[in-house]
Amino acid sequence: MTEELKARVCDAIDAHADDIVAFAKDVQAEPELGYKEVKTTAKVVSIFEGLGLNVETELAITGARARAGSGDFVAAVLGELDALVNPDHPLADPDTGAVHACGHNAQLANLVGTAFGLVASGVVDDIDGSVEFVAVPAEEYLDLDYRRGLHESGDIEFFGGKQELIRRGYVDDWDAAVMMHAGSNTPEREVTSNFSTNGFVGKFVTYRGTEAHAGAAPEEGVNALNAAMLGMNAVNALRETFRDDDHVRVHPIVTRGGDGVNVVPAEVTMESYVRAASIEAVSEANESVNRALSSGAMAVGGDVEIEDYPGYMPLRTNQTLASLYEANARDIVGPDAVTEGRPHLSGSTDMGDITQLVPGLHPWTGGFDGAVHARDFRVVDEEMAYVVPAKLTACTLVDVLTDPEAMNDLRAAKNGKRSRASYLDAVRSFRGTVTESYREDAESDVREE
Ligand SMILES: [Zn+2]
Ligand SMILES: [Zn+2]
Incomplete structure (x- = not known):
């Protein structure tokens, strides 16, 4: 039954592949910095509304979320809205220098692609839980004078959008949180999902x-x-x-x-x-x-x-989510798609903050050449960059939400993590x-x- 649901999900994503790629390019064409992602949020909202979802906006200045399905277990899919500044990049906005040189437009493609897969197919109503689709502001830690101003005026406490979502209570009922990130210098069809960060x-x-x-x-x-x-x-x-x-x-x-x-x-x-x-x-x-x-x-x-x-807080990858994601990557991308080993990476992300409270997954996926943030960063394989990750995410969620044992494992893992209060203290x-x-x-x- 799980396999049949996954086939329906992948068919729906294939049927919307052109929409997903067009959306990713549309986001790429109008890059916006953190807590300023007004147009980008509107683009995501328009797709969610087209799927018949009820959308809540202005989660933390910008941002949007929509929930589908039913059931107590809540799996969140996250996509980061913001660009970064690199005026030397050929796609940089000539006025602001903003550019999607970290591939966050691909994360949003993963977000809306997963929504197409689970919602347009109707599968979300045939599984035992809810999926929350969340477009999250401000991951890149930059433009800090602006953010210090927002902090001083009381509009935000934290510079990271996910930190603000936690503080505002949006994360309280999540039992799992998954996203993807563009792999640096990874033109191959490759997935690295099991690692920790600083x-x-x-x-x-x-x-x-x-x-x-x-x-x-x-x-x-x-x-x-x-x-x-x-x-x-x-x-x-x-x-x-x-x-x-x-x-x-x-x-x-x-x-x-x-x-x-x-x-x-x-x-x-x-x-x-x-x-x-x-x-x-x-x-x-x-x-x-x-x-x-x-x-x-x-x-x-x-x-x-x-x-x-x-x-940001150190990232901790949940092993249940990583092993399900990797199994889907082997099925969908190929037997050699998964990078072995469990490295510690010394960069940082505010997905780390989420994983202090909720079992989470932050895989790096291929289809991108050049180093993230650099002027030569670019998409070289549109299907791998924009479409395939949605299949991996949606199929992983089908695995979780059809398997009581996986849901129990994730709930047990969540119980071992910090409460919102303890996170905020830290x-x-x-x-x-x-x-x-x-x-x-x-x-x-x-x-x-
Ligand atoms: Zn980045
Ligand atoms: Zn990034």
Whole structure:
């Protein structure tokens, strides 16, 4: 019976293959950044409404969801709405530099394709559970001044769209959550589904000194750029203390290095992430990094302010979902389609946050050449990029929602995960400000809040 349902699902997806590809290209043609995905949301809504679904919008500024089927067990299918900025990409929007160079338009093709498969076929009414189709805002962690503004005005608490969905309670009744992601440099028909990723904290650092004539009177200045360079070198001196298993990554950049070459820099700003494989390792590394960064201000007698923002949580893949997905990939794509092994990847995604609460799956699928985010990233196999993943997702959901044992496994896995309250405590623990002053004329003023 399961096989017959899967055949109906795949037939419905094939019947709508042209619609799915056209939709993916339409999204690609009008890329929008996180929490600004108004047109992209409308495109998804139009397909959901065409399938007769009731759609709720503005989940977190943008975003939409629609539920189909019935039954207590709820499986969510997620697709990310946002693009990223790479003005050098040939498909970049000339005004904003936004471009779908992370393949999120393919995720939306997977989302609507899965909806075509399960809803247009009627299969969703023949299985024992509900499927929630969710178009999610803001996965790329960028355009941060805009998001800090949204945070300050109270429109969002978190920079990641999935984090906001969790905070707003949308995720509470999900028993499983699945999506797909474009594989980097993966033109082949290949699927990598079983891996973990790093979590991270995001960081804004400001060093302040005193300006002075750089030639005539540097002795009257306090050089904030020297403080920043010393801080960065102190971070480098920590690297030998990071344990291999923690997969720590610290990669600061200088966003303002000085204003005029003949003036001692009085204000220098940096941004960084501190990433690691577990929440505990992120916290531990972050504390050391903040201490190291502060040492630069101490050395030159200046000030430092470090603002930490919650980044994303480590991703944990659910083994029941991964093994069902991989079995479908072998059936539908071919016997060699699945990458073996269970790697840890040191990048990050806010799907990690979802998997702190709900059993989840975030497979990388092929059909894309070039590295994600790079100017040469592109689709080279439209069927694999846009159509095949929907079959894998829909068939995996049919497997789950026709198998009481799989649903029990997933519910047991969910019981072992964090509650919303415990998740919010953990993610909020990444927020904080360190302010230290080492001015010669000031009392040593060290405070944390
Ligand atoms: Zn990306
Ligand atoms: Zn992405």
